[in-house]
Amino acid sequence: MQFKEIVGHESIKAHLLHTVKENRVSHAQLFLGPEGSGSLALAVAYAQYLNCEDKGDEDSCGHCPSCRKYDKLIHPDLHFSYPFFAKGKDETATTYVENWRKSFIANPYMGLSFWRDQLDAENKQANINIAEAHSIIKKLSLKSFEAEYKVLIMWLPEYLDTQGNALLKLIEEPPEKTLFLLVAENQDKIINTIISRTQLVKINKLQHDKIKTFLIENKNLDPKSANEIAFIADGNIQEALNLIQQESENKTFDLFVYWLRNIYSDNGSEIIPLSDENLAKLGRENQKSFLLYAINMMRQIILMQQGLRDLVFLQQEELTFVEKFSGIYQFEQLEEAIALLEKAHYAIERNANPKILFLDLSLQLVLLFKYQTFPKGAQYI
Template identity: 60%
Template sequence: MQFKHIIGQEAVKQRLMATVRDNRVSHAQLFLGPEGSGSLALAVAYAQYLSCEDKQDRDSCSVCSSCRKYEKLVHPDLHFSYPFFAKDKNDTALSFIEQWREAFLANPYLNLDLWRGYLDAENKQANINIAECHQIIKKLSFKPFESAYKVLILWLPEYLEKEGNSLLKIIEEPQPNTLFLLVAQNQDQILNTILSRTQLVKIPALAYDDIKLDLMENHHQTELAASEIAYLSNGNMTEALAMLKQSDKGFHALFVQWLRLCYGNKGSEIMAFVDQAAKLGRENQKNFLRYGISFIRECCLLMAGAGSLVHLPPQELDTAQKMTGVMNTAMAQAISAELEKAHYHVERNANPKILFLDVSLQIVKVLNFKTLPLGTHYIPN
């Protein structure tokens, strides 16, 4: 994995390469970034750059022996640890290394749900068990085999429970030229004893323009389609790639149609919409609701006078500006809350007809009767 194959994050890339050039490589680092930010891919690219035999100014060479092995994740000095669904108490990450390589090479913006799909998870809970901790200690007790550094990339240390304390000594006093790269999403869920022993590398969510450009250049999306997906993904490339697999149902047109029906309290037409929404399928329903939440948020920005922060194509921006004439901030917040609750219930397999009918009625209350869903507080025109 080379840095150039990772979307955006130019400032982080430059900072990581500078630590290698200046010989300031900390032996234990925590790559902390939200899902879909590319933090795991950055950790692999960093390890490859560190081990490259012919480092370039802006990236690893990709042709030396070390780089070729890194590209296939088979370098003898590169080790991975990650949550898995153990069938036996003696299972370790090595038991699933082939699935791991397949999953990462297929999608470097891996999340736990995608990883689950490569394993026989059944109803088991993912974790990093004590057997894996002992395996880590054993692997890292040896000197590097080929490269200057032996590297362990530990993905999602949030799944290390109290067993993770067994790693403290080797993290604090590792063998020479041993590098720990922890890749996490939630700092609060990491053991404090481990957190205090690492150097933090903060990785932001991806920029809207970076996702849009990648979708157009590498996934052959039109500018309009790329704009909508980038907008919906909210900086999460994992979500953006998942949306590519979903059929395009014209979320903007459908959402605006829904609001207009609710504004006019068109009973029979609302029922027709409910039938249409119920047939979208679970993933498209989630994307549709996510679009609605994002669109209402942009309306709120317009009403707050923060138009410079709005990311909408011209047609959608025109619609949003018109929407601000028929609702105020309190109404927009009430609608957004209903959409968020609906998204939560769709994820949990709620009956779509009942769900979309209920949400429609709540939006009718807000837009047509100008009352909050509780029905007790009237909003002034």
């Protein structure tokens, strides 16, 4: 994995390159970024650059023996640790390393759900167990085979739990030329004793235009579809890839507008079948995507209403809709609508009954939008 293959994050790439050039590589670093931001890919590209035998100013060479091995994730001095769904207490990440390599090479922006789908996880909980912690200590206690640095990349240390205490001494006082790269999504779920021993590398979610361009150039989407998917994904390439799979039958914008118009007019004869049939039959992942789309649209309406048009990344019908809708409701109503939609999304993730949920959500929005005072002179969409 080379830096040039990773979407966006030019400032982060420059920082990582600088640490190598200035010989200021911290032995333990925490790459903290949301799902789908590319934080795992950045960690791999950083490790590859560090051990590249013919480094360039901006990237690893991509053709030396070290880079070729890194490209296939088979370098003997590159180790990975990650959550897995152990069937026995003695299993370690190495048990699933072939699945891991195939998964990362296919999708370097993967999230935990994608990784789960590559394994026979059944109903087991993801975990990094004590056997894995002991395996890490053993591997990193050995001398390097051929590279200058031994590198351990631990993906989602949030799942390490108290087993991480076994690694504290190794992280604090590692063997010479040993690098720990922890790639996390939620700092609050990592034990504090590990956080205190690492240097933070903060990675933000990707910008809308970066994802849109990625979808056009790498997934051959037309600009309109790429713009809509990038909008829903909200900085998460993994979510964008999920949405591509769902896109063929899912006309999100048309359904969203039709739903809101019936809510605005308090049209119960349409709201009930919409909830029972159109929305309830979308399927769980499409329902989550629909609600995410609705949340993001409400946020765009607020931005437009507050005079921040330059931050509204919409085109054509969606932009026209947001412009008109921004003059209808008060900020407080839109803010409350977002809260209701977020609660609904949370409930869908936990397998709530979609017929009941969408009907209840629709009725709450009717009460919120229809029976409150609107700004004087507002025009309906």
